[in-house]
Amino acid sequence: MSISERKKKILAAVVDEYIQTAEPVGSKAIAAKAGLGCSSATIRNELAELVNMGYLEQPHTSAGRVPTPMGYRMYVNELMEKQKLSLEETEEINRRLNRRLQELDDTISDVSRLASQLTNYPALALTTQAAVTIKRFDIIYVDANTFIIVVMLSNNSVKNKLVHLPVSVDQPMMQRLSSLFNSGFTGITEDQITPLLINSTERAADDTMGLTSVIAAFAISVLSESKVPASFISGENRLLSQPEFRDPDKAHKLMGYLSGGGYILPPGVSMSGPNEVKVLIGPENVAEELKDSSVIIASYDAGDNTRGIIGVVGPTRMDYSAVAEKLSLLAAGLSQRLGGGEGPPEGIHNKLIIKGDISNEQR
Amino acid sequence: MSISERKKKILAAVVDEYIQTAEPVGSKAIAAKAGLGCSSATIRNELAELVNMGYLEQPHTSAGRVPTPMGYRMYVNELMEKQKLSLEETEEINRRLNRRLQELDDTISDVSRLASQLTNYPALALTTQAAVTIKRFDIIYVDANTFIIVVMLSNNSVKNKLVHLPVSVDQPMMQRLSSLFNSGFTGITEDQITPLLINSTERAADDTMGLTSVIAAFAISVLSESKVPASFISGENRLLSQPEFRDPDKAHKLMGYLSGGGYILPPGVSMSGPNEVKVLIGPENVAEELKDSSVIIASYDAGDNTRGIIGVVGPTRMDYSAVAEKLSLLAAGLSQRLGGGEGPPEGIHNKLIIKGDISNEQR
DNA sequence: TGTTGGCACTCTTGCCTTTCGAGTGCTAAT
DNA sequence: ATTAGCACTCGAAAGGCAAGAGTGCCAACA
Numbered sequence: 001m002s003i004s005e006r007k008k009k010i011l012a013a014v015v016d017e018y019i020q021t022a023e024p025v026g027s028k029a030i031a032a033k034a035g036l037g038c039s040s041a042t043i044r045n046e047l048a049e050l051v052n053m054g055y056l057e058q059p060h061t062s063a064g065r066v067p068t069p070m071g072y073r074m075y076v077n078e079l080m081e082k083q084k085l086s087l088e089e090t091e092e093i094n095r096r097l098n099r100r101l102q103e104l105d106d107t108i109s110d111v112s113r114l115a116s117q118l119t120n121y122p123a124l125a126l127t128t129q130a131a132v133t134i135k136r137f138d139i140i141y142v143d144a145n146t147f148i149i150v151v152m153l154s155n156n157s158v159k160n161k162l163v164h165l166p167v168s169v170d171q172p173m174m175q176r177l178s179s180l181f182n183s184g185f186t187g188i189t190e191d192q193i194t195p196l197l198i199n200s201t202e203r204a205a206d207d208t209m210g211l212t213s214v215i216a217a218f219a220i221s222v223l224s225e226s227k228v229p230a231s232f233i234s235g236e237n238r239l240l241s242q243p244e245f246r247d248p249d250k251a252h253k254l255m256g257y258l259s260g261g262g263y264i265l266p267p268g269v270s271m272s273g274p275n276e277v278k279v280l281i282g283p284e285n286v287a288e289e290l291k292d293s294s295v296i297i298a299s300y301d302a303g304d305n306t307r308g309i310i311g312v313v314g315p316t317r318m319d320y321s322a323v324a325e326k327l328s329l330l331a332a333g334l335s336q337r338l339g340g341g342e343g344p345p346e347g348i349h350n351k352l353i354i355k356g357d358i359s360n361e362q363r
Numbered sequence: 364m365s366i367s368e369r370k371k372k373i374l375a376a377v378v379d380e381y382i383q384t385a386e387p388v389g390s391k392a393i394a395a396k397a398g399l400g401c402s403s404a405t406i407r408n409e410l411a412e413l414v415n416m417g418y419l420e421q422p423h424t425s426a427g428r429v430p431t432p433m434g435y436r437m438y439v440n441e442l443m444e445k446q447k448l449s450l451e452e453t454e455e456i457n458r459r460l461n462r463r464l465q466e467l468d469d470t471i472s473d474v475s476r477l478a479s480q481l482t483n484y485p486a487l488a489l490t491t492q493a494a495v496t497i498k499r500f501d502i503i504y505v506d507a508n509t510f511i512i513v514v515m516l517s518n519n520s521v522k523n524k525l526v527h528l529p530v531s532v533d534q535p536m537m538q539r540l541s542s543l544f545n546s547g548f549t550g551i552t553e554d555q556i557t558p559l560l561i562n563s564t565e566r567a568a569d570d571t572m573g574l575t576s577v578i579a580a581f582a583i584s585v586l587s588e589s590k591v592p593a594s595f596i597s598g599e600n601r602l603l604s605q606p607e608f609r610d611p612d613k614a615h616k617l618m619g620y621l622s623g624g625g626y627i628l629p630p631g632v633s634m635s636g637p638n639e640v641k642v643l644i645g646p647e648n649v650a651e652e653l654k655d656s657s658v659i660i661a662s663y664d665a666g667d668n669t670r671g672i673i674g675v676v677g678p679t680r681m682d683y684s685a686v687a688e689k690l691s692l693l694a695a696g697l698s699q700r701l702g703g704g705e706g707p708p709e710g711i712h713n714k715l716i717i718k719g720d721i722s723n724e725q726r
Numbered sequence: 727t728g729t730t731g732g733c734a735c736t737c738t739t740g741c742c743t744t745t746c747g748a749g750t751g752c753t754a755a756t
Numbered sequence: 757a758t759t760a761g762c763a764c765t766c767g768a769a770a771g772g773c774a775a776g777a778g779t780g781c782c783a784a785c786a
Contacts (some may be wrong), residue, residue, distance in 0.1 A: 026778050041730050044779070060735045062778050140501050140513060148521055150503060150513055158511055158523045237599055237618035246611045248603045255600035389749055404759050407750070425749050425766045 003053070003074075007038055008227060010046050011055055012079040015067050021316055022243045024064030055111060069282040069316065076279050077318050082322040090329065093118065094220040097333045107338075109232040111310060116235030117329060119323045121314040125233035129155070129191045130305035132223060139178040139215070144168040149218050155306045159222045167209055174206050174325070181215060190223035231261055244315040257289035258313065277324045278329075282316045295321050300333035310334075366437075372399055373409050374418055375442040378430050382680055385606045387427030408625060432645040432679065435657070437707045439642050439683050446684040453692065456481065460696045461576040470701075472595040474673060478693060479598030485621060489594035492518065493668035494552045502541040502578070507531040512581050518669045520557070522585045532570055538567045544578060553586035594624050607678040620652035621676065640687045640694075645679045655679060659686050661694035665701045673697075 013034040017025040027043040047065055050056045055071035058064065067075065088262075094113055108125045115123035136152040145168060150160045180201050185193065193216060202212035236255045245251040280295040291312070297311045310331060312323055366374075377395040380388040389411060390403040403515035410428055413419045418434035421427065425439040432437065459477055471488045508531060513523045543564050548556065555577060565575040599618045606616040643658040653676070660674040673694060675686055 024778090025642065028778080039730055040778095041732090044731085044781095048780080060737060061780090062735080064737080064778065079691070124760085136503075136505060136511075138503050138511075140499075141517065142499060148499075148501075148513065148515060150523060152505065152511060156525060158525050160513060160521045160523050162515065162519060162521050166488065235622070237615060237622055240611045240615035240618065246610050248611060248614065251611065252600060252603035255603065259600055387749090391749080403749095404761090405757085408758090411751080421750085423766060424751090425747095425764085427749065559759055 005204075006036060007046055007050060008074075009034055010043060010078055011050060011067075011071060011303070012075060014047075014050075014056060014065055015071065015075040015079070018067060018321055020271070022317060024059055024066050026064040028065075028216070031315055050259055067317075069284065070315060071286075072281045076281070080321045083325045085322075085325055085329065089118075089326070093329055093333060097330075097337060108230055109306070111308070111330070111334065112232045113234045115310050115312060115327065116238065118326050118330070120235075120238055120241070121180055121310050121312045121318065121323065122233065122235045122238055122255075123310065123312045124231060124233035124258065125310050126227045126229045127302060127306055127308045129218075129226055129307075132226040133179075133189055134186050134219060134223070135184055137178065137181040137219075139174050139181070141171050141174045144304075145169070147174055149215055151219065151222055153222070153226060155226070155303060157226075161218050163214060163218075165211075169211065171208070173207070173211075175204070177207065177211060177215065180205050181219075185216070190220060190227065193220055193223075203354060230268050231260070233258055242315050244317065254293060254313075257287065263287065278322065294317065294318050294320075296320065298327035300331040300334040300338070302334070308334060308338075367469060369399060370409055370413060371442055373395055373406060373411060373621050374430075374434060375438060376427055377413075377419060378411075378434065378438045381672060382682055385680060387422055389427035390426075401486040422473045429663055430680075432647065433532075435644045435679060435683070439644070443684045446688045448685075448688055452481075452689070453538070456689070456696060460693075460700060468522050471593055471671070472597070473650075473669070475595045475698065476597045478673050478675060478690065479601060481689050482677075482694070483598075483601055483604070484675045484686065485596065485598045485601055485618075486673065486675045486682065487596035487621065487669065489592045489596060490665060490669055490671045491669075492589055496552055497549050497582060500541065500544040500545070500548055500582075502537050503539045503683050507533070512578055514582065514585055516585070516589060518589070518666060520589075524581050526577060526581075528530065528572075528574075532572070532574065536568070536570070536574075540570065540578065543568050544582070548579070548582055550575070552588050553590065556583055578716060596621055596624070601607055602634050602677075607680065617652055617656060617676075620650065626650065639692050642683060642687065648682070657681050657683075659683065659690055661687075661690035663694040663697040663701070665697070671697060671701075 007265060009039070010030060013030045014025050027040040027047060030039070030043050031040040038198050038255075042209075047056065050071075051058065051065065053069060055074060056065040057113045059066060108127060112123045112125035115125065121252060134151050135154050135156075136150075138150040140148040140150060144150060145165045146163065147165075147169070148160055148162050150158065152158045168197075184197065184201055188234065198213060198216045201216070205212060236258055239245045239251055245254070276299065278297045280290075280297070282292050282294060284297060284322075285291060292315075293313055294316045295311055295313050296318075297309055299309070300308045302308045308331075310327055312327060376393045377388050380392060380396065390406040393410075394401070394403040410419065413434075414421065414428065417431060418437060419428040420431050422429060423696060454508055456477075474660065475486045475488035478488065496517045497514050498517050498519075499513075501513040502511060503511040505511060505525075508528045509526065509534070510678060511523055511525050515521045537622060539561050547560065547564055557699075561579045564579070568575060595682045602608045602614055602618060608617070639662065641660045643653075643660070645657060647657050648654060648656070648658060655678075656676055658674055658676050658680075660672055663671045663673070665671045671694075675690060675691055677686070
């Protein structure tokens with residue numbers, strides 16, 4: 001059975017209204033608001049059918065209607081009108097993006113903070129990384145007992161470590177190690193750093209003090225750290241301003257899950273393209289803790305096969321349209337700045353593509 | 364008028380009990396618990412006097428007693444018995460401390476996370492820095508359009524930046540710049556980097572492409588960033604498990620203040636020595652938002668005049684003894700690992716020194 | 727057949743009253 | 757100085773009542 005045009009309008013009105021007020025919305029309110037020229041009684045009939053069809057529900061017999069996850073899904077997929085961001089908001093996003101572009105890890109925390117401030121929901125940013133290799137290896141001699149290891153990774157981030165030694169090392173030795181590592185340890189992934197490789201390097205450098213293994217250990221740790229997705233969450237406290245989280249227990253549970261670095265993206269579901277926004281509504285989330293929250297995710301291209309993700313978490317009654325638009329803009333901006341340079345031209349005005357529910361089962 | 368021995372015992376019992384239960388404690392409960400052989404009626408008399416003296420108050424006439432800030436102060440200064448941490452807890456702290464010791468900024472987030480987990484309160488860590496200078500300056504040539512700036516600071520942290528250029532630069536130029544910066548920009552503070560200095564360096568390097576100013580800008584930004592205290596907070600959500608923050612508005616206000624990087628340490632009050640724990644009870648805090656919370660602070664020596672601070676925030680009814688002990692241990696461990704090496708020997712068993720209220724006005 | 731006004735019905739919310747009990751303060755006895 | 761006893765106070769929980777919002781349904785109507 002297909003859904004009539006008027007039903008769609010009514011459904012949209014219900015969702016819109018509910019998103020704003022957080023209170024069950026009644027037939028009268030809709031009659032007054034939505035510009036369709038019919039009376040509350042008519043609306044009531046329609047509403048009853050929408051309930052039957054599963055798009056709406058009522059908390060109790062004599063209350064207004066509230067959208068079901070399925071209702072939200074319909075709203076997100078077909079009904080909601082794209083929110084036009086004001087020029088100021090667009091400006092603001094770009095301005096802030098331009099400000100800081102340090103190493104990636106730093107950016108990630110900034111990104112999540114920014115997303116959170118912009119949307120007024122808790123936001124979390126993370127990067128998923130393809131295999132990373134070392135592009136360059138340098139060892140800087142500071143003094144006889146101190147040196148700095150600097151590695152540049154294939155994703156263009158640079159890591160360093162200061163090493164203090166209990167013994168003295170001379171500069172030629174450092175030089176030797178530096179060039180050996182630069183030739184032997186670049187372009188390979190973590191699991192290609194074998195004991196064999198380390199041993200041969202050690203011998204070649206004539207290193208009897210175990211320096212080689214210290215340096216190799218750093219290489220390994222850098223590579224393995226880059227492999228686990230870095231994640232950063234901020235603005236958890238904004239949850240508390242949402243009426244649905246006035247119950248401290250509920251809020252606590254969700255916040256605990258989030259600060260625990262809880263995973264947002266359902267496993268096995270990858271973001272297919274950049275500039276695509278994905279919406280996960282209530283029970284569509286896999287994590288038990290998110291079953292009655294919604295998640296909006298955008299992904300961006302951080303260069304060198306690195307994919308970044310920005311996500312925002314809120315109650316199912318969240319402002320999908322505005323948030324999706326903002327995230328999309330943010331992601332596009334990041335892609336442009338971090339990505340391989342093949343991004344869109346200066347003025348960011350991407351199209352907003354919203355990807356629907358993956359599994360079409362609605363339980 | 365001095366306070367009798369028995370009154371002290373009773374006061375201690377009230378505080379202890381209230382810390383556990385979060386409910387006003389009555390005369391009967393005390394008579395049962397505290398081992399002093401007298402009946403509830405006697406206790407009532409004493410309680411009435413303690414109220415008069417300002418150590419206790421009652422929410423309403425027919426309720427039990429609750430400690431006032433002044434009562435807590437007395438408790439913290441004289442009454443509370445040092446909590447013995449179990450061996451496991453001590454182990455746990457040390458084990459975790461040993462795990463990660465990367466660059467300072469990284470540690471700071473770990474430290475706050477650790478403190479929060481340990482105490483089950485929101486915790487925040489920050490470093491206050493004396494003037495930082497650059498100790499070493501290196502420029503690594505990657506290719507004609509790319510180089511890496513590496514600076515080592517006087518506090519032994521190392522910062523780097525990858526620079527992409529629109530124009531080509533040859534290696535000798537980089538070399539030249541590297542050694543010029545290494546001699547001219549080391550050992551000086553941010554405000555000693557004058558346009559004059561930059562200009563003369565530029566001329567000496569024969570740099571016509573503005574490289575010098577890019578590099579100098581990085582030096583300035585690193586130095587100025589090191590100057591503002593880095594701070595990191597975690598575990599805000601733990602507030603919600605405290606009954607006094609069941610009111611979402613209250614919780615939201617405080618959490619907002621905290622995540623805003625709100626300052627904890629009253630201005631002008633410096634931690635005098637390491638291994639010293641400071642307790643600020645309710646109205647003793649300067650920030651309006653903290654007026655009915657308590658803050659426990661410990662400071663540690665992070666080497667090179669850098670002082671780190673760990674703080675924990677909770678309701679006035681917080682477990683002062685346990686938290687103070689844990690923070691003290693944590694701070695001592697950090698001092699030992701980060702500090703100038705003149706710390707205490709391996710086994711950490713520091714004395715717990717609790718510093719009292721600074722201004723002795725109790726309003 | 728779709729739409730509308732009207733009306734009875736339902737269920738929540740807020741408010742008031744009552745009851746219950748924990749805890750106090752006071753007094754008189756030890 | 758301590759204690760037992762007792763009347764008193766006050767908040768928290770439980771019940772009851774009225775108001776209001778919103779529905780469902782029916783009968784009338786275009």
